[in-house]
Amino acid sequence: MSDPILELRQVQTHFATPAGLVRAVDGVSLTLARGEVLGLVGESGCGKSTLARTILQLVPTTGGSVVLAGRTLTGAPAGEIRAARRDLQMVFQDPYASLNPRMTVFDTLAEPLLVHAVCPRAEVPVRVAELMQLVGLAPRFARKYPHEFSGGQRQRIAIARALALQPKLIVADEPVSALDVSIQAQILNLLSDLVRRMDLSLIFIAHDLSVVKHISDRIAVMYLGKIVELGPAADVIERPAHPYTRALISAIPTPDPARERSRPRVILAGDPPSPLDPPAGCPFHPRCAYVQERCRAAVPALAPAGPRRTAACVRLGEI
Amino acid sequence: MPLLDVTDLRVHFHTRSGVFRAVDGVSFSLERGETLGLVGESGSGKSVSCYALMGLLPTPPARIESGTAVFDGTDLLRAPASAVRALRGKRIAMIFQDPMTSLNPYLRIGEQIVEPLLIHESLPRRAALQRAESMLAAVGIPDPARRLRQYPHEFSGGMRQRVMIAMALITKPELLIADEPTTALDVTVQAQILDLIKSMQRELGMAVIFVTHDLAVVSGLCDRVQVMYAGRIVETAGTRTLFGAARHPYTRELQRSIPALQSKGAALYTIPGLPPDLSKPLPGCAFAPRCEFATGACTATAAELRPVAAHHAHACTRAQRGEI
Secondary structure (H helix, E strand, O other): OOOOOEEEEEEEEEEEEOOEEEEEEEEEEEEEOOOOEEEEEOOOOOOHHHHHHHHOOOOOOOEEEEEEOOEEOOOOOHHHHHHHOOOEEEEOOOOOOOOOOOOOHHHHHHHHHHHOOOOOHHHHHHHHHHHHHHOOOOHHHOOOOHHHOOHHHHHHHHHHHHHOOOOOEEEEEOOOOOOOHHHHHHHHHHHHHHHHHHOOEEEEEEOOHHHHHHHOOEEEEEEOOEEEEEEEHHHHHHOOOOHHHHHHHHOOOOOOHHHHHHOOOOOOOOOOOOOOOOOOOOOOHHHOOOOOHHHHOOOOOOEEOOOOOEEOOOOOOOO | OOOEEEEEEEEEEEEOOEEEEEEEEEEEEEOOOOEEEEEOOOOOOHHHHHHHHHOOOOOOOEEEEEEEEEEOOEEOOOOOHHHHHHHEOOOEEEEOOOHHHHOOOOOOHHHHHHHHHHHHOOOOHHHHHHHHHHHHHHOOOOOHHHHOOOOHHHOOHHHHHHHHHHHHHOOOOOEEEEEOOOOOOOHHHHHHHHHHHHHHHHHHOOEEEEEEOOHHHHHOOOOEEEEEEOOEEEEEEEHHHHHHOOOOHHHHHHHHOOHHHOOOOOOOOOOOOOOOOOOOOOOOOOOHHHOOOOOHHHHHOOOOOEEEEOOEEEOOHHHHOOOO
16 A cells, blocks of 8 residues: 555553553554545454554554654654644544533634644634534534534534544544434434545544444454454455454344344353453453364464455454 | 323423423333333433433423323322332332443442342341342342442443343332433443343343334334334334334334445435424424425324324324325
């Protein structure tokens, strides 16, 4: 892939806690092409949000490198990282918490324009109105406060704020998980549309595969700090290679009563293991339906699992 | 006689910016052992209806304007407080969306689980703790004796919801009201909790009202589904009928807009427009302004829930007349 927007090379983010070392992100390598949408899925605690924060350099990286459009961010001086954030923006899960309740929509959207001196002060109102229109909000609401909007509208404001600096890459961390099913589709459509129109790249994080399948070109599945499967979205959803991806897909309820009552389901027992004390060998083996003795021996590496696909399972060919 | 019979329930919120008709004439009944899905978007009145049944609404601003909710001979909305208290937490239990904010962070799990037993069954502490331990085991929490002595923060989200379920079911209630119990959870944990509710329901033979915004969640769990919009029930039917042969345009639009059902590539279908402002009068069908089939008559004349087949009723006047 020539001239990728983002390259992660063996990225590690470990946290030293009183209880021990938490390997939240443990050796993730990824390349994101310009204009590509990558869906990143996994359960709570798998490290997907820490990976997002690592990409933005909001948490200190303990190993590997993050390269944005040719610029290495890991270890770069604070000023350089701040400059790089013009190209790199984030949308958070909870639009109730990520917007300042005392700032009007206008103030929220004008702030990044003024901080980064994107345009002359006199042009700010015009830019704010453009941003609001871009995300489907009427500019006449500019003087309203976040509490006057619904959850879906607030997420639109958060997206407009992320777009203010015309970034090259947006990392959206569970942007629709707090929204009603009927509103999720609106935000997904908006993001897809913006990616096309603004030549953006997007990393879309979710715990629900059905949500990412529509928007993503490729999907990466994370488990306990590592990517366990990566491939084109349709292939990963329709023919999952890793047993963990299969379990994730099987857990999604379907709106079809007959199928829902008869289909065989893989219900994962328990929670993911603690990243403080990961199991030896494949991190998924204690919950895996296909576990064998050799799964306990060594951590499986990502291996080819079809065209443009990789998965980290020693039994790929057998199951 | 049904276990629960709700008639013409109206709950309004009296605020400085007006009177919001959150629940606007809701009637339904529930048989013993039946599982009813109550589905709708934020603000449709599904949770407020349940809170009203449990007497958990803050008054003011909320006010129950009319209606009865008869549970096995007792009107929950009018009976003396002591009579309602004797039912609540004993024969009627409720679980909530967020298990972290509904458990007391300062009390050990054991203390919280035995509370209903101490209050309602006057059991000695030792016996109550033993029941709590077997209940934790029944909801799938490993090492229950040790877990009883732990605090809520020592549990994961899914485990906390299991604790909530153990606490709700320890008195073997006849009715469980579950208000979005899986919305805050991972899909994998959601599947575990749905299975748990299903198996506990079979075991105890209790009736369940399951509130959710996600139609997909109720498809495997519920016998009957009731769809709410703007404080009213717009359609109620057996689960298979509702998913296979819904008649109300809102129910159909809601199904069309589920991302999981739509194929990749094309833009996802969304329902045009916004839900109505509940502080303004809505003389006709509340969905009419967003409905592709609406005529002038739809916004002018009241739409009433009418039976169209056995166990199937809806509130679309045009579909009732066979026009759509």
